[in-house]
Amino acid sequence: MEKIYSRTLTIQEDKVSGFCPGCMHSTVIKLIGEVLDELNVVDKAVCVQGIGCCGLHMDYIAYDDITAPHGRACAVATGIKRTSPGSLVFTYQGDGDFASIGLAESVSAANRGENFTVIFINNGIYGMTGGQMAPTTLLGMKATTAPKGRIAEEHGYPMHICELLDQxxxxxxLERVSCNTPQNVIKTKNAIKKAFQYQMEGKGFSLVEIVTSCPTNWGLDPLDALDFIEQKMLPEYPLGVVRDKK
Ligand SMILES: Cc1ncc(C[n+]2csc(CCOP(=O)(O)OP(=O)(O)O)c2C)c(N)n1
Known part of the structure; x- marks a missing residue:
C-alpha cells in the first residue's frame, strides 16, 4: 500500500495503489511528497497533471492539483504560476503528453523560461491507452502502433527531450535521472529537490526527465523491466545533468 501525503502531512492508508506492479509513477510521486515535505512547501504546491497513468496519482497525494487537457500542462502551469507566483508549480507529464501531443506548449514554455518545474516521465510508451508508440520509444521496440518495432525510416528516431531543450x-x-536502482532513486529525489529550490529562487524553467518502466505495456515482469532500463533505455537516454546554470 502506498503512503499518501496530505496537505497536513498526515499519511493516509485508506487507499490501495491502482498502479500496475513495477510501475514507477508510485516511486516518483512518493519522492515528490517527501521533497515537498522536507522543503516545507506542501501548502504552496500546485501540481498540473498530464493525461495518462500519471493522472492516477491525484487519488494518492493531497496537494492542490489540476488536470490539464492532454499535452497542455505547460500552458496551464504558465497561467497558474504567473497569477500565483508564490505557489510552487510543477507539471507531472508522461512522454506521450509532454513530448508528443503537447510538444508545442512544452517547448514554448521552456523557451519563455517560465518559472515552474516539469517532472517528465519517460517510460518509452503511451501507458494508459495500451502501449502506443511515443516519441521516446526505442528503435526496434514494439508498440501497438508499431507491431514490428520502431523503424527509423518510418517513425523517426527516439526523441531526447533534455538535449532538445538544451538548444x-x-x-x-535540465537533468535526466532514473528510478531503476536505489542509488538512482536517491539521485532522482535530489534532482526534484534541486529543481523545486531553483523555482523558489525564481531561476526559471527546470525539467527533470525520469527514465521509468512500464512493465505492463513492455510485456515484461517488473524485475526484467529493470534490466530493460539498464540495458536498453539508459544507453539511449544517458543519465546526468544536461544543463545547470546554478
Ligand atoms: C485529446 C486527447 N487525445 C487522446 C487521449 C487518449 N489518451 C489518454 S492517455 C494517453 C496516453 C498518455 O501517455 P503518456 O503521456 O506517455 O502517459 P502514461 O500513461 O504512460 O503515464 C492518450 C493518448 C485523450 N485522453 N485526450
Whole structure:
C-alpha cells in the first residue's frame, strides 16, 4: 500500500495503489511528497497533471492539483504560476503528453523560461491507452502502433527531450535521472529537490526527465523491466545533468 501525503502531512492508508506492479509513477510521486515535505512547501504546491497513468496519482497525494487537457500542462502551469507566483508549480507529464501531443506548449514554455518545474516521465510508451508508440520509444521496440518495432525510416528516431531543450537559451536546469536502482532513486529525489529550490529562487524553467518502466505495456515482469532500463533505455537516454546554470 502506498503512503499518501496530505496537505497536513498526515499519511493516509485508506487507499490501495491502482498502479500496475513495477510501475514507477508510485516511486516518483512518493519522492515528490517527501521533497515537498522536507522543503516545507506542501501548502504552496500546485501540481498540473498530464493525461495518462500519471493522472492516477491525484487519488494518492493531497496537494492542490489540476488536470490539464492532454499535452497542455505547460500552458496551464504558465497561467497558474504567473497569477500565483508564490505557489510552487510543477507539471507531472508522461512522454506521450509532454513530448508528443503537447510538444508545442512544452517547448514554448521552456523557451519563455517560465518559472515552474516539469517532472517528465519517460517510460518509452503511451501507458494508459495500451502501449502506443511515443516519441521516446526505442528503435526496434514494439508498440501497438508499431507491431514490428520502431523503424527509423518510418517513425523517426527516439526523441531526447533534455538535449532538445538544451538548444534553447532560457531553461535553467535540465537533468535526466532514473528510478531503476536505489542509488538512482536517491539521485532522482535530489534532482526534484534541486529543481523545486531553483523555482523558489525564481531561476526559471527546470525539467527533470525520469527514465521509468512500464512493465505492463513492455510485456515484461517488473524485475526484467529493470534490466530493460539498464540495458536498453539508459544507453539511449544517458543519465546526468544536461544543463545547470546554478
Ligand atoms: C485529446 C486527447 N487525445 C487522446 C487521449 C487518449 N489518451 C489518454 S492517455 C494517453 C496516453 C498518455 O501517455 P503518456 O503521456 O506517455 O502517459 P502514461 O500513461 O504512460 O503515464 C492518450 C493518448 C485523450 N485522453 N485526450
Amino acid at each position: 534553447l537559451t532560457a531553461p535553467h536546469y
